[in-house]
Amino acid sequence: MLDLIELGLFITLLVVGFFAGTIVEKRHYASIRKREREFADVLAFSVRFPPDRVTPQRAFLVHGTVVISSDYFKTFVAGLRNLFGGRVRSYETLLERARREALLRLKHDARRQGAKLVICVRFETTTISTGWAASIEVFAFGTALIPERAAAIDFPARSVVAA
Amino acid sequence: MLVSNLELVPGRRVVAHYGIVQGSTVRAKHVGKDIFAGLKNIVGGELKGYTELMQEARQEAVERMIAEAQSMGANAILNVRFATTSIAAGAAEILAYGSAVQLDGV
Amino acid sequence: MKLENRAPAEGINASHENPLKELAWLLAGGLGAVVLLVFTVSFAAQWIAPRVPYKYEAKLAASLPPFATTPDNAPGRQVQAELQSLADRLALRLDMPSEMVVRVGYREQDIVNAFATLGGQAVFFRGLLGKIDNEDALAMVMAHELAHLKYRHASAALGRGVAIGVILSIVSADLGSSAAGNVLTTAGMATLLSFNRDQEREADEAALRALHAEYGHVGGAVDLFNVMMRLPGGRQSSGPTVEFLRTHPLTENRIAAISQWALKNGAAIDGPRRPLPAGIAALNKPEPRR
Numbered sequence: 001m002l003d004l005i006e007l008g009l010f011i012t013l014l015v016v017g018f019f020a021g022t023i024v025e026k027r028h029y030a031s032i033r034k035r036e037r038e039f040a041d042v043l044a045f046s047v048r049f050p051p052d053r054v055t056p057q058r059a060f061l062v063h064g065t066v067v068i069s070s071d072y073f074k075t076f077v078a079g080l081r082n083l084f085g086g087r088v089r090s091y092e093t094l095l096e097r098a099r100r101e102a103l104l105r106l107k108h109d110a111r112r113q114g115a116k117l118v119i120c121v122r123f124e125t126t127t128i129s130t131g132w133a134a135s136i137e138v139f140a141f142g143t144a145l146i147p148e149r150a151a152a153i154d155f156p157a158r159s160v161v162a163a
Numbered sequence: 164m165l166v167s168n169l170e171l172v173p174g175r176r177v178v179a180h181y182g183i184v185q186g187s188t189v190r191a192k193h194v195g196k197d198i199f200a201g202l203k204n205i206v207g208g209e210l211k212g213y214t215e216l217m218q219e220a221r222q223e224a225v226e227r228m229i230a231e232a233q234s235m236g237a238n239a240i241l242n243v244r245f246a247t248t249s250i251a252a253g254a255a256e257i258l259a260y261g262s263a264v265q266l267d268g269v
Numbered sequence: 270m271k272l273e274n275r276a277p278a279e280g281i282n283a284s285h286e287n288p289l290k291e292l293a294w295l296l297a298g299g300l301g302a303v304v305l306l307v308f309t310v311s312f313a314a315q316w317i318a319p320r321v322p323y324k325y326e327a328k329l330a331a332s333l334p335p336f337a338t339t340p341d342n343a344p345g346r347q348v349q350a351e352l353q354s355l356a357d358r359l360a361l362r363l364d365m366p367s368e369m370v371v372r373v374g375y376r377e378q379d380i381v382n383a384f385a386t387l388g389g390q391a392v393f394f395r396g397l398l399g400k401i402d403n404e405d406a407l408a409m410v411m412a413h414e415l416a417h418l419k420y421r422h423a424s425a426a427l428g429r430g431v432a433i434g435v436i437l438s439i440v441s442a443d444l445g446s447s448a449a450g451n452v453l454t455t456a457g458m459a460t461l462l463s464f465n466r467d468q469e470r471e472a473d474e475a476a477l478r479a480l481h482a483e484y485g486h487v488g489g490a491v492d493l494f495n496v497m498m499r500l501p502g503g504r505q506s507s508g509p510t511v512e513f514l515r516t517h518p519l520t521e522n523r524i525a526a527i528s529q530w531a532l533k534n535g536a537a538i539d540g541p542r543r544p545l546p547a548g549i550a551a552l553n554k555p556e557p558r559r
Contacts, residue, residue, distance in 0.1 A: 010448060018288070036276060043274050046183050046242045046262045048170050051270055072448070075251070077288065078191070079449025080295040082253040083302070083440065085193030085216075087223075089291060091250055092189050093283040099185060099258075117272070121183055123260060125248040132447050134251035179271035187282050198439060231277035252444065263275075 017072030024071075025093060032100050042107040044118040044142060051119075056145040062118060063141035064105025068098045070134045078134075094136055099123060102140040115144035164229045165239040165266065172239065178265045181235045185260040186228030190220040191253050217255070221245070224259040237263035299449075300456045303440060307433055307460040314428035315464060319421035323368050326424050330388020337374030337390035347548035349375040352393055352411070355404070355546075359412050362479040365419050373411075381500060383410050385417035387424065399552045400496050403542035405480070405489025407549065412476035419475065422468045433461050465516045473523060477530050486540030487531060494524045 050056060070078070074090035081088050102123070110118050121142035128135040165172065192200075196212040203210055224245075232240050243261035250256055279285075339349040352373045360371055369389040379396040386392070391414040401407050417423065437457045441450030473490075480487050497520050517523075531538050545553065 010451075014448075022288075040274060040276075043180075043272055044183055045180055045272075046244070046260060047180070048242060051177075051180060051272055070251075073288070073292075076448050077292050077295060078251065078254060079444040079447075080292075080299050080453075081191045082444045082449070083194055083299050083453075084295070085191050085196065088189040088191050088250075088254045089284055089286075090288060091254060091256070092187070093285075095187055095189065095250075095256055095258075096283040099187070103183070122244065123185075123246060123258060125246060125256060125258060127248060127250050129251050136248075136250065177270060179273070182274035184277060185282065194440060227281050230281045234278035234281070235275040265271075 013072045014076060017074070017076075021071035021073055025097070028097055028101075032097065032104065035104050036100070039104060039107040039111070042111050042116050042118070044103060044107060044110075044121050046119075046121045046142075048120050050117075050145055055148050057148045058115075058146045059143050060113065060115075061141060062106055062109040062113070062115070062144045063139065064102045064107070064109055065137065065139045066098055066101040066105060067128065067135050067137045068094055068101070069136075070094055072133075075133050091134070091136075095125070095138070098125075098136050098138040099140070102138040106140045106142060110142075110144040113144065115146050117145045117147070118142040119145060164232060164237075166225065166229065166243055166261070167239070167241055168243045168261075170242055172241070172266060175266045175268045177241075178267045181232075181237045181263040181265065183260060184228050184231040184235070184237075184240060184263045185258060186224040186226065186231065187256055187258040188220050188223045188227065189250060189254050189256045190216060192216055197253070217247075217257070220255065220257045221259070224257040228259045228261065232263040235263050237265055239264050239266045296452075299453055303437075303453045303457045304460045306436055307457045310432040310436065311429045311461055311464045314432050315425045318425040318428045321424065323366055323421070326421070327368075327388050330386075330390065333387070335372075335374075335390070336386050336388075336392050337372040338392075339375060340377050344548060344551065345375060345377055348398070348552065349373065351546035351548050355408060355411050356391065356415060359408060359415055359479050359483060362482040363412065363415050363419055363475065365415065369418065371415065371418060383414055385414040385423060387427070389418055391415065391418065395552055398549050400500075401493070401549075402545070402553055403489065403492060404545050405484055405486075405542045406492040406496065407489070407545065408483060409476055409480055409487075409490045409493045412479040413472050415479070416472035416475035417468070420468070420471060422472065425468070426465070429461060429464060433457060462516055466518050469517045469523075470526065473526060474530060477527065477536075481534075481536045484540065484543070486537035487527060488537075488539045488542060490527050491524065491538060492542070494520055494527070498524075 070091065074094065077090045078088050103121070106118065106121070110116070119142060121140060124139040126137045126139070128137055171177070192213065196216070199212055200210050228240060228243075240261040240263055243259060246258040248256045248258075339346055352375055356371050356373045365371065371389045371391065374390060374392040375395075376392060377395045379399075380394040381396040381400060383391065383393045383397050391411070393410070397410070398407070401410070437454050440457070441454045444450045477487050477490055480489055518526075528538065530536070544550065
């Protein structure tokens with residue numbers, strides 16, 4: 001009987017992982033897109049020097065961090081993928097979500113402290129694996145600038161969303 | 164699409180900044196490469212299989228970054244940086260990110 | 270200079286296609302590859318092993334500690350002698366290879382089992398002998414083990430085991446998901462075990478022929494499998510409940526095979542049973558009446 005129970009458990013975990021994971025992912029993406037529109041006025045760039053005509057009054061480090069874990073289904077598919085090699089699609093969504101979330105939290109941090117411009121943004125990704133499952137931590141950090149003269153840059157009122 | 168890890172391009176001026184663009188890909192090796200690497204660990208030297216794997220992955224990451232920049236209407240990516248992480252066993256993520264900009268001139 | 274954050278197009282860094290499609294492909298590919306590999310290697314090992322001359326197997330067996338041992342007390346030695354004489358009688362009916370010397374061992378343990386292994390050795394346990402109450406049934410076990418020896422199944426199983434062990438450990442070792450490794454290993458084992466079951470069926474058939482030649486009927490086989498069905502632990506002896514994960518065919522299927530064989534060869538299924546030899550009969554414990 002034991003082997004049937006093991007098989008049943010495995011299939012249950014796989015099914016639960018798939019459905020729950022898909023729902024969680026869809027919701028997360030929806031939340032990410034909503035907040036990206038919300039934070040469109042806080043600008044983030046990876047350039048190292050402030051754009052022309054901006055003389056910062058205050059400059060300070062801001063960051064955003066998030067840890068997202070893989071579900072049973074994703075880990076299983078990635079494990080099978082290891083046999084053949086190639087692109088591990090199941091982990092790619094994980095990483096994209098984590099990066100966008102980290103960037104949003106960085107922008108949130110900047111806005112909270114009154115800044116609308118962040119430069120020199122860098123990303124650090126780490127894996128935290130708890131035995132069989134992989135969790136990704138993305139840490140985004142940058143320098144927030146609050147300019148002396150508010151009218152120095154023509155900040156857009158709303159961002160232009162690509163077609 | 165001009166891709167550079169410089170802050171500025173000599174002789175050209177940045178007209179507009181469009182934001183951060185990223186390209187990433189997660190690649191896994193297959194068992195054949197694994198076995199070969201295990202054997203190579205005895206004698207040492209370059210693991211050509213893995214080198215190629217990472218090269219392909221990096222190429223793809225850069226291509227995706229360029230695709231993002233193109234969809235924004237930019238014509239150059241400056242300040243490009245790379246980050247590599249290993250995800251669990253056997254899978255590695257390559258991330259390429261930079262600033263999408265509009266340069267003037269030809 | 271203009272400063273803005275434009276949102277890039279979706280789906281560049283992550284594809285939103287259905288992950289179930291990818292799972293289906295990977296699972297089919299992975300299972301297919303493992304099953305094919307295990308099947309090919311098993312088939313090759315199985316084909317080569319019996320064709321390796323017996324003297325090499327005998328040499329290998331001689332280098333290991335002997336399996337077929339005799340206990341050093343008088344009743345035990347009597348049981349072993351009776352088993353050996355039965356084996357010698359049945360070996361004539363089975364047409365064993367000429368250079369193979371069959372040695373029967375007896376172990377005084379309450380394990381309900383018997384096995385055949387390298388070097389022409391067959392071992393019986395006291396637990397099994399205690400459950401059998403006539404010579405015909407005992408002869409079925411003996412003939413079955415002798416058939417394993419005749420067809421060199423132990424060598425084939427050894428070759429298969431080594432090759433498959435290497436393959437499966439490579440495949441499942443570093444996948445990053447123990448569940449994926451388990452699934453592939455199980456598929457490999459299931460393929461391997463199907464070869465085991467084929468061997469058991471082959472041994473059963475040869476044993477039925479020998480039994481019929483010696484006793485004129487195959488009632489002993491029916492008796493034996495009925496005893497196995499009645500063993501504690503339910504209707505199957507210990508092990509997985511689904512046939513594709515078992516080392517032996519399901520006992521019910523083995524019983525059905527007897528009737529089919531008898532029908533095909535016009536053999537009698539029932540007939541007078543011979544009593545056990547004295548030493549073995551002394552081990553016999555009566556079945557508790559339910």
